[in-house]
Amino acid sequence: MKIVVCVKQVPDTAEVKLDREKNTLIRDGVPSIINPYDRHAIEAALSIKEQAGGGTVTAISMGPPQAEAALREAIELGVDEGVLLTDRAFAGSDTLATSRALAAMISIISPDVIFCGKQAIDGDTAQVGPEVAEFLGIPHVAYVRKIVTVSDGAIRVERLMDDGYDVVDTSLPVLFTAVKELNTPRLPSLRGKMAAKKAVIKKITAADLSIPEGELGLSGSPTQVNRVFTPEARGGRKALSGSLEEQVSALAGELRAMSCA
Amino acid sequence: MFIKVNPEKCVGCEACLSACPYDAITMEGGVAVIGELCQACRACLTVCPEGAIVESGKAEATVDAGASGIMVFAEQRHGCLAGVAIELLGAARKIAGQIASRRGATCSVSAVLLGGGRDAADELICFGADRVYHATGPELDAFHDEACAEMLARAIDAAKPEIVLAGATAIGRSFLPRVAARLRTGLTADCTSLEMDENGVNLLQVRPAWGGNIMASILTPSRRPQMATVRPKVMKPIERVEGRQGEIINLPSDGLVVRAKVVEFIKEVTMNVNIAESDVIVAGGRGVGQKGFEMLFELAGLLGGAVGASRAAVDEGWISYGHQVGQTGKTVCPKLYIACGISGAVQHLVGMQSSDVIVAINKNPDAPIFNVATYGIVGDVAEVVPMLIRKLKESA
Numbered sequence: 300m301k302i303v304v305c306v307k308q309v310p311d312t313a314e315v316k317l318d319r320e321k322n323t324l325i326r327d328g329v330p331s332i333i334n335p336y337d338r339h340a341i342e343a344a345l346s347i348k349e350q351a352g353g354g355t356v357t358a359i360s361m362g363p364p365q366a367e368a369a370l371r372e373a374i375e376l377g378v379d380e381g382v383l384l385t386d387r388a389f390a391g392s393d394t395l396a397t398s399r400a401l402a403a404m405i406s407i408i409s410p411d412v413i414f415c416g417k418q419a420i421d422g423d424t425a426q427v428g429p430e431v432a433e434f435l436g437i438p439h440v441a442y443v444r445k446i447v448t449v450s451d452g453a454i455r456v457e458r459l460m461d462d463g464y465d466v467v468d469t470s471l472p473v474l475f476t477a478v479k480e481l482n483t484p485r486l487p488s489l490r491g492k493m494a495a496k497k498a499v500i501k502k503i504t505a506a507d508l509s510i511p512e513g514e515l516g517l518s519g520s521p522t523q524v525n526r527v528f529t530p531e532a533r534g535g536r537k538a539l540s541g542s543l544e545e546q547v548s549a550l551a552g553e554l555r556a557m558s559c560a
Numbered sequence: 561m562f563i564k565v566n567p568e569k570c571v572g573c574e575a576c577l578s579a580c581p582y583d584a585i586t587m588e589g590g591v592a593v594i595g596e597l598c599q600a601c602r603a604c605l606t607v608c609p610e611g612a613i614v615e616s617g618k619a620e621a622t623v624d625a626g627a628s629g630i631m632v633f634a635e636q637r638h639g640c641l642a643g644v645a646i647e648l649l650g651a652a653r654k655i656a657g658q659i660a661s662r663r664g665a666t667c668s669v670s671a672v673l674l675g676g677g678r679d680a681a682d683e684l685i686c687f688g689a690d691r692v693y694h695a696t697g698p699e700l701d702a703f704h705d706e707a708c709a710e711m712l713a714r715a716i717d718a719a720k721p722e723i724v725l726a727g728a729t730a731i732g733r734s735f736l737p738r739v740a741a742r743l744r745t746g747l748t749a750d751c752t753s754l755e756m757d758e759n760g761v762n763l764l765q766v767r768p769a770w771g772g773n774i775m776a777s778i779l780t781p782s783r784r785p786q787m788a789t790v791r792p793k794v795m796k797p798i799e800r801v802e803g804r805q806g807e808i809i810n811l812p813s814d815g816l817v818v819r820a821k822v823v824e825f826i827k828e829v830t831m832n833v834n835i836a837e838s839d840v841i842v843a844g845g846r847g848v849g850q851k852g853f854e855m856l857f858e859l860a861g862l863l864g865g866a867v868g869a870s871r872a873a874v875d876e877g878w879i880s881y882g883h884q885v886g887q888t889g890k891t892v893c894p895k896l897y898i899a900c901g902i903s904g905a906v907q908h909l910v911g912m913q914s915s916d917v918i919v920a921i922n923k924n925p926d927a928p929i930f931n932v933a934t935y936g937i938v939g940d941v942a943e944v945v946p947m948l949i950r951k952l953k954e955s956a
């Protein structure tokens with residue numbers, strides 16, 4: 300079984316805070332991490348390989364040279380090899396341009412199964428997985444919460460929906476996006492750490508993918524960020540005064556007046 | 561590089577350094593330099609007091625002049641129209657009005673209904689659709705990404721809309737990206753506000769980014785249709801008009817290919833709490849504690865509401881994920897939201913701050929939840945909530 304897992308390096312948004320006075324993000328010292336959902340994707344890829352009794356897992360990432368660290372971390376966890384798509388021509392890519400580049404790389408590898416995270420925590424779009432599948436012309440199943448069975452040429456999974464879950468049978472090749480419920484990511488092994496130290500991360504440029512320049516990076520991105528701003532503070536505050544008991548009484552009165560009670 | 565610093569104008573104030581979410585800016589010889597980590601997010605542009613940061617190399621606009629009208633994907637599940645379908649028709653009518661007044665162009669609203677019955681199609685007309693493209697077929701009874709993507713692409717091909725909207729639900733967020741990729745156009749995920757620009761040409765698609773820390777306004781200037789998924793419960797539906805006139809067009813559903821096939825659907829009872837539909841929500845966070853949730857259920861019962869929760873409470877296992885409000889949970893917009901022992905992290909706020917009235921109960925007077933509260937009580941939930949329950953019972 301040949302498996303590809305897409306891994307994005309993201310700033311840890313949980314650590315990002317807002318400076319309300321200056322209207323800027325406080326990002327000092329915010330570490331770069333593997334996108335948390337992609338850890339579940341890595342774990343799923345490794346466990347499918349184990350279930351299938353062999354094969355290779357390739358982690359691919361598109362990003363600046365620093366993103367190599369995320370791929371090395373994936374190798375520590377047991378991934379066989381890492382491929383980094385890195386080129387100035389990729390800068391400013393939106394989900395369409397990112398998916399186009401990732402799909403071009405994946406079609407060279409030609410895997411049976413591709414795993415992505417459900418979404419990346421910096422953009423939160425959840426679009427790259429399904430868009431890659433469309434570029435490759437293969438089916439996808441999003442929000443996979445369980446891999447039920449893996450057999451020759453077919454996989455059964457459970458897909459999380461808003462009102463429950465679907466059991467889905469799919470042919471291969473296929474792309475899955477992973478939610479947190481899917482598994483508990485393993486920790487790096489000693490062997491993995493040794494392998495990661497020695498591993499050579501393959502670097503791929505735009506030229507290697509033979510995609511016309513106008514279809515990559517900012518010029519290949521139909522969406523453009525027009526403006527970023529901080530969410531507006533909400534007005535209309537009403538005061539409650541007196542002792543705690545009096546405040547609660549007043550509140551009960553207000554709630555009653557709203558005829559909710 | 562597409563964002564540049566004009567070294568003549570840069571005074572070395574370093575304001576852009578902390579504004580850059582990607583750590584892409586460094587200081588070299590007292591002047592800011594933008595490195596290759598730059599994602600062209602433009603955060604630095606807005607903070608530079610000198611206007612020293614400029615962008616270059618923007619894509620040229622080649623807007624398809626033939627595209628017009630707004631198309632809404634009217635999600636249905638097991639025969640029931642999703643609430644967001646009706647909300648999107650309301651949003652589409654508002655946008656159509658803006659196009660009409662700012663650009664002087666007539667703009668119609670169409671809906672695409674895949675599966676479901678004629679009655680659902682009629683309902684869409686009552687709620688603002690001028691035209692409904694309706695398709696039925698065995699592949700459309702359950703949710704199949706490939707079938708839905710193909711059908712929506714066929715409807716877009718037939719109507720050539722300039723804007724396509726869908727709910728940011730599990731379904732919409734799963735298959736809309738396929739349609740956007742097929743049409744090689746842009747898709748903006750999970751929008752919370754939509755508005756035409758002043759010329760009535762481009763749709764300003766606003767969405768939270770960075771875990772809700774900032775809002776981004778996104779444009780699709782050079783491709784049509786402009787596509788967006790929109791969060792449920794943020795757009796307002798228009799009044800239902802019985803007998804409103806509209807056209808229903810059958811969309812042929814022959815030749816659909818489904819390689820990932822739904823064999824069974826299992827409804828989860830716990831996910832059916834449906835806080836998104838409730839007028840009153842009593843929500844609890846880490847400050848409530850496991851036992852405390854019992855009194856929240858009692859308070860919610862008295863007010864005829866449902867119980868919500870912060871992610872911290874869900875992570876603790878005190879209540880199931882179906883109750884979670886916020887960035888990674890549900891967006892709610894009730895008439896009354898009572899936040900108990902919730903600090904008010906941005907990721908929580910984005911899911912509830914458009915509630916009509918917000919009550920915050922928290923023992924820390926500096927908790928950010930008080931910034932969005934209509935009524936705030938500084939105190940221990942273990943004391944305040946039982947007191948409130950008592951007062952409400954007394955007055956009943």
Ligand SMILES: Cc1cc2nc3c(=O)[nH]c(=O)nc-3n(C[C@H](O)[C@H](O)[C@H](O)COP(=O)(O)OP(=O)(O)OC[C@H]3O[C@@H](n4cnc5c(N)ncnc54)[C@H](O)[C@@H]3O)c2cc1C
Pocket residue numbers: 312313420771844845846847848869870871872873884885886887888889890900901902903904905906907908911921922923924927939940941942
């Ligand atoms: C990518 C991402 C997505 C996220 N998505 C969500 C989301 O969808 N929803 C969400 O809620 N969070 C989300 N979070 C988490 C969010 O950042 C906060 O960690 C979370 O909302 C905090 O929950 P809390 O307010 O219950 O807990 P805390 O922040 O621990 O706050 C507890 C509060 O209770 C008060 N308190 C304690 N004891 C008492 C008492 N006895 N009486 C009164 N008050 C008391 C404290 O003063 C404090 O303000 C997300 C985070 C990330 C990074």
Ligand SMILES: Nc1ncnc2c1ncn2[C@@H]1O[C@H](COP(=O)(O)O)[C@@H](O)[C@H]1O
Pocket residue numbers: 305306307308334336337340359360361362394397401414415416417418419420422423424425426427428
């Ligand atoms: N630059 C990237 N490199 C590798 N994988 C990516 C990249 N961007 C997105 N992905 C994959 O696509 C998923 C969804 O990302 P997004 O659509 O950005 O929310 C992520 O969890 C990754 O698996």
